[in-house]
Structures are given as C-alpha cells and as structure tokens.
Amino acid sequence: MENKKLSIAILDDHPLIIEGLSTLFSNHEEFDLLGGFNKSEDLYSFEEIDKIDVLLLDIFFGDNNGIDICFELKKKYPKMIILGISSQSERSIVLQLIKQGASGYLLKTAKNEEYIHCIKEAAKGKMVFSKEVQVMLDKIQLSDLKSIPRLTKREKEILALLIKGKSTQEISEELFLSFLTIQTHRRNLLQKFDVKNSLELINFANENGLLNDAHFSNSF
Amino acid sequence: MENKKLSIAILDDHPLIIEGLSTLFSNHEEFDLLGGFNKSEDLYSFEEIDKIDVLLLDIFFGDNNGIDICFELKKKYPKMIILGISSQSERSIVLQLIKQGASGYLLKTAKNEEYIHCIKEAAKGKMVFSKEVQVMLDKIQLSDLKSIPRLTKREKEILALLIKGKSTQEISEELFLSFLTIQTHRRNLLQKFDVKNSLELINFANENGLLNDAHFSNSF
DNA sequence: TAAAAATTACCTGATTTCAGGTATTCAATT
DNA sequence: AATTGAATACCTGAAATCAGGTAATTTTTA
Numbered sequence: 001m002e003n004k005k006l007s008i009a010i011l012d013d014h015p016l017i018i019e020g021l022s023t024l025f026s027n028h029e030e031f032d033l034l035g036g037f038n039k040s041e042d043l044y045s046f047e048e049i050d051k052i053d054v055l056l057l058d059i060f061f062g063d064n065n066g067i068d069i070c071f072e073l074k075k076k077y078p079k080m081i082i083l084g085i086s087s088q089s090e091r092s093i094v095l096q097l098i099k100q101g102a103s104g105y106l107l108k109t110a111k112n113e114e115y116i117h118c119i120k121e122a123a124k125g126k127m128v129f130s131k132e133v134q135v136m137l138d139k140i141q142l143s144d145l146k147s148i149p150r151l152t153k154r155e156k157e158i159l160a161l162l163i164k165g166k167s168t169q170e171i172s173e174e175l176f177l178s179f180l181t182i183q184t185h186r187r188n189l190l191q192k193f194d195v196k197n198s199l200e201l202i203n204f205a206n207e208n209g210l211l212n213d214a215h216f217s218n219s220f
Numbered sequence: 221m222e223n224k225k226l227s228i229a230i231l232d233d234h235p236l237i238i239e240g241l242s243t244l245f246s247n248h249e250e251f252d253l254l255g256g257f258n259k260s261e262d263l264y265s266f267e268e269i270d271k272i273d274v275l276l277l278d279i280f281f282g283d284n285n286g287i288d289i290c291f292e293l294k295k296k297y298p299k300m301i302i303l304g305i306s307s308q309s310e311r312s313i314v315l316q317l318i319k320q321g322a323s324g325y326l327l328k329t330a331k332n333e334e335y336i337h338c339i340k341e342a343a344k345g346k347m348v349f350s351k352e353v354q355v356m357l358d359k360i361q362l363s364d365l366k367s368i369p370r371l372t373k374r375e376k377e378i379l380a381l382l383i384k385g386k387s388t389q390e391i392s393e394e395l396f397l398s399f400l401t402i403q404t405h406r407r408n409l410l411q412k413f414d415v416k417n418s419l420e421l422i423n424f425a426n427e428n429g430l431l432n433d434a435h436f437s438n439s440f
Numbered sequence: 441t442a443a444a445a446a447t448t449a450c451c452t453g454a455t456t457t458c459a460g461g462t463a464t465t466c467a468a469t470t
Numbered sequence: 471a472a473t474t475g476a477a478t479a480c481c482t483g484a485a486a487t488c489a490g491g492t493a494a495t496t497t498t499t500a
Contacts, residue, residue, distance in 0.1 A: 014307060014328040016335075019240030038329075060307070087234065087280065087307060108234040115236075152476060165420030168456075180479050187459070197458075197486085198419055200385030206426070372446060387486070401448050407489070417456085417488075 005032040006123050007051050011043050011069070012036070012058035012085065017108065021056065024112055031119070040069055052080055054119055057102070059086040059093060067096050074101035081122050089133045092207070104128035149192035158185045163202055225252040226343050227271050231263050231289070232256070232278035232305065237328065241276065244332055251339070260289055272300055274339055277322070279306040279313060287316050291370075294321035301342050309353045324348035369412035378405045383422055 008031050010018050018036035025031040034052060037043040055073065059066035070082050084097045084105040094105045103122045106115060110130035118128040129137060151159065161171045168186065172179045186198070195201045228251050230238050238256035245251040254272060257263040275293065279286035290302050304317045304325040314325045323342045326335060330350035338348040349357060371379065381391045388406060392399045406418070415421045 014237075015330070015332055016237050016240035016244070016328055017234075019243050019332070020236035020238070021240075023239050023243050024236070108236055110235070112235055112239070154477065162419065163423065165415065165417060165423045167417065177477090178479055180481090181477075183457080184479075185477085186457080190458080195385065197385060197387065199382065199422065202419065202422060203383065203385040374447065389486085397447090398449055400450055403487080404449075405447085406487080410488075 005030060006119070007032050007034050007048075007053045008056065008119070009034045009043065009046070009049075009052045009054075010036040010056045011040060012056070013038050014058070017058070017085075021115075024115060028116055050077060052077070054081045054083065054123055056083050056085050056106075056119075059084050059097065060088070067093070067100055070097060070100040070102050083119065083122055083128070089136050091136060094129075094133060094137065098127075105133050106130040107132050151189075151192065155185060155189055155192075158182065159189060159201075159205065162186070162189075162198060163205065225250060226339070227252050227254050227268075227273045228276065228339070229254045229263065229266070229269075229272045229274075230256040230276045231260060232276070233258050234278070237278070237305075241335075244335060248336055270297060272297070274301045274303060274343055276303050276305050276326075276339075279304050279317065280308070287313070287320055290317055290322050291320040303339065303342055303348070309356050311356055314349075314353060314357065318347075325353050326350045327352050371409075371412065375405060375409055375412070378402065379409060379421075379425065382406070382409075382418060383425065 008025060010021055010033070012018055012021075015038065018038070022033060022036060025033045034048055035043075035046060037046065043049065057066050057070060057073075066084060066086075070084070073080060073082060078101075082102045084094070084102050085108060086093075086105070087108045089105070089107055097105060103125075104118060104127055106118055106128075107130045109132065110118075114130055118130060122128045157175070158171060161174065166174070168179060168182045171177075172182045175182075190196070190198075190201060193201050193204050195204055228245060230241055230253070232238055235258065238258070242253060242256060245253045254268055255263075255266060257266070263269065277286050277290060277293075286304060286306075290304070293300060293302060298321075302322045304314070304322050305328060306313075306325070307328045309325070309327055317325060323345075324338060324347055326338055326348075327350045329352065330338075334350055338350065342348045377395070378391060381394065386394070388399060388402045391397075392402045395402075410416070410418070410421060413421050413424050415424055
C-alpha cells in the first residue's frame with residue numbers, strides 16, 4: 001500500500017517565501033503543493049481547501065493576523081494541520097497560536113531540512129517547533145509563574161503614561177492629581193507586579209503584551 | 221556592445237527567501253546570482269565580494285543588524301549598490317538605512333516583477349522603494365526629525381541590560397565595570413536619543429524596533 | 441604614525457524614584 | 471448600615487537617577 005502524498009498549502013503575504021517553499025516542495029516527492037496564497041480570501045475561496053493536509057500559515061499577516069485565521073480555519077476544518085511560520089519568535093504569540101489549535105511553529109530562519117522534517121512529523125499528529133522556538137519554549141519564564149495582576153482603572157491609566165516615559169510630575173499634571181498621589185499609585189504598581197523599578201515594570205508589561213494598543217483600548 | 225549581466229548577492233538569514241530569490245533570478249537572464257548568504261561572515265569572506273553590483277540585504281538580521289552591515293560595506297565597497305529587504309516597513313529604519321548609503325528598500329511582500337524592476341533601476345543609480353514603502357515615505361512624520369543614533373558596542377550592551385530592568389549597580393556588576401562608568405554610558409545614551417529619562421529611552425527604542433532580539437542577541 | 445573614537449573612571453549637586461508608613465473620602469457591595 | 475475596595479493625599483528618609491563637568495587609557499581609523 002503506497003503512502004498518499006501530503007497535500008500542502010501556504011498562506012503568506014511574502015511572494016518570495018511562497019517561491020522558496022514551492023522550490024523546496026518540488027524537490028521532495030512526498031509533498032504535493034496545492035497552492036500558495038497571498039491573501040486569506042484567496043485561500044478561503046480555494047475550491048480544494050478541504051483537501052489540504054497541512055497549511056503553512058504566516059503569523060504576521062497583513063491586516064488579519066494569523067492567530068485569528070488559525071482560529072477560523074480550525075473551526076471549519078478541524079482536521080487541517082496548521083503550522084505557524086514567522087520570522088519572529090515571540091513567546092506569547094507562539095503560545096496563543098497553539099491555543100488556537102495550531103500544530104506547531106516554524107521560524108523562517110529554519111533550514112530546509114528542518115521544514116521537511118517538521119511538516120512530516122506534524123502530519124503524523126505531533127506538535128513541532130523549529131529549534132530556536134523550542135529552545136525559547138523550554139525556558140521557563142518568570143512571567144509564566146507570575147500571574148498578571150489585576151489593575152484598577154487608575155492604575156492602568158498611570159501605567160500607560162509611565163510606559164510613555166512620563167515622570168511622576170508630568171503624570172500628576174496630566175491627570176490633575178497630586179504628585180504624591182501618583183507616587184502612591186506607582187508604588188502600588190511596583191508591588192502588584194512584584195518588580196523593583198519602573199524599567200522592570202515596563203519590561204514585564206512588554207513580555208506579557210500589555211504594551212500593545214489592543215490591551216489599553218479594550219481589556220482595561 | 222552587449223550589456224554585462226548584473227551581479228547579485230543576497231544576505232538574509234531566511235533560507236526560504238534566498239531560495240525564492242534564486243528561483244526568481246534564474247528565470248531572468250539579465251541577472252547573475254553570485255551567492256546567497258545566511259551569515260554576514262560568509263559574505264565578508266566571499267572571494268568575489270568586490271564583484272557584487274547589487275546586494276540584497278535583510279534588515280532584521282540575526283547577529284548584526286542590517287544597518288550596521290550596510291554602513292560597513294559601503295565604507296569598504298562604496299560602489300556596491302545595497303538594497304534593504306525586510307518584512308516590516310518601519311519608517312525610521314528605512315530612513316536610517318538610506319543614511320548609511322543604501323539605494324533603496326524593498327518589502328518582502330513586494331511582487332516578483334517589482335523586485336526585478338527595482339533592482340534594475342537601482343543598478344542605474346536610482347533610489348528605489350517598493351510601493352508600500354514609497355507610500356509610507358510620502359507621509360511626513362514628526363519622528364523623522366529624530367534619527368536613530370549610532371550606538372557603540374558598549375552602549376548597545378548597556379541598553380540591552382537597561383531594557384531588562386537592570387539598575388546601574390547591577391549592570392556594573394554584570395560587566396565588571398565601575399558604577400560610575402555605567403552612569404556615564406547611561407548619560408550618553410540619554411543624550412544620543414535626546415530623551416530625558418530611561419523610560420523614554422526604552423519607549424523610543426521600542427518604537428524603533430530596537431527591542432527586538434535580533435538587534436541584541438550576538439551583535440556585541 | 442597621528443588623529444579620532446571609544447571606553448573607562450571620577451567629582452559634585454540637583455532631582456527623582458523607591459520604600460515604609462498613615463489617613464481621609466467616595467463608591468460599591470454585602 | 472457596615473464593610474470593602476479604590477482613589478486621593480501626606481510624611482520621612484534612603485537610594486537611584488540625572489546633568490554638568492573633566493580626564494586618562496585603549497582601540498580604531500585615517
């Protein structure tokens with residue numbers, strides 16, 4: 001009984017990456033590249049979308065981000081194996097993607113053989129990561145143990161200004177509050193985050209994606 | 221009199237991109253791809269380095285950042301035409317690269333024909349940008365006035381530690397330097413970035429993508 | 441080899457942050 | 471009505487940062 005070829009598709013807004021992957025797959029008989037797409041709409045309207053075994057999905061993707069796309073696809077095609085590809089390996093992003101049902105995450109800096117190997121393994125149902133990503137995931141981060149503290153409205157407001165580099169004096173003027181009040185809030189922030197100075201505070205907020213605009217507009 | 225072929229080289233730590241560009245150039249007779257390199261050392265030790273007409277240079281680059289590499293190369297090989305390639309189009313980075321002597325900036329999202337066209341134009345001595353970049357450059361921004369300062373090795377090292385939230389004392393212990401020396405470096409950093417405190421410094425570094433691991437990992 | 445740039449280091453004094461405490465007012469919840 | 475949590479504000483003293491200066495040594499570049 002012969003092995004069926006693995007049907008691959010790519011969604012990436014970098015034509016060069018698609019070109020590179022095409023060449024790669026054309027040199028490996030065990031893969032069948034169904035198509036490479038620059039836009040998510042092109043993939044969605046692809047008539048053979050249900051035949052895709054493995055989808056390589058770019059994470060930093062034009063306007064839609066890959067994480068949302070992964071979520072959508074997994075809902076409609078639960079059997080589709082999705083591998084994130086990206087040039088950055090931000091911990092929080094990798095974890096988020098896995099939560100959305102992806103089977104792994106490959107860096108674009110990975111070697112060709114690594115791609116071939118990982119895709120095969122993923123097709124078998126395994127969770128795969130390219131080397132660098134694996135190393136990164138193995139490091140248990142402080143932020144994994146520390147839970148993100150719950151902040152009050154004022155504290156979030158002050159944190160946002162702090163991150164902009166405003167001093168206590170400036171913040172107090174901007175919010176029409178006493179200098180001493182801001183000092184208290186700052187101290188409470190340092191305590192809540194369990195850090196020893198403002199730089200560490202920002203660093204922590206940064207690691208946990210609290211610096212992104214998204215967090216400040218909605219979730220607070 | 222026949223036109224000589226354009227000699228191209230690529231420096232990019234993404235094998236897939238090199239693969240894609242190779243395929244692209246092999247389909248266009250007017251180009252001669254001398255080599256694709258993953259590491260800057262490989263390029264520096266390339267024996268035909270002085271024959272390169274056009275170098276495609278990745279900007280967010282593993283060990284050294286592309287801007288520094290561009291600066292180095294232009295100094296040694298002033299005639300070499302360097303085009304930045306990247307998946308992000310951060311305004312300040314593009315401008316910085318141009319200041320270092322690059323002849324243009326292409327997004328990895330650009331179409332194949334755009335690549336071909338831009339490389340040809342650049343070889344003629346023109347300044348070229350892929351579409352999106354051009355649109356972005358046309359918008360005049362406040363942040364243009366501030367350029368990203370050129371940092372020394374030590375300064376980058378200290379900035380990296382600062383960003384991690386380390387205090388002057390901690391940094392001095394980690395680098396086996398005097399507390400007072402670190403103070404001097406900190407002051408110089410604030411001056412170079414034209415900011416008034418460390419939080420603003422980090423904020424500025426963040427906005428300009430200097431926080432990315434790429435900049436800091438091995439480059440010192 | 442001379443000049444320029446980088447690295448190291450010190451001094452002083454002003455300003456800001458950090459850490460500990462307390463305390464009043466207001467709003468929401470029980 | 472009593473309690474809790476949030477927001478406000480003050481005090482003190484220690485610690486760290488910031489801003490100005492100078493200067494010797496080493497490395498890199500011209």
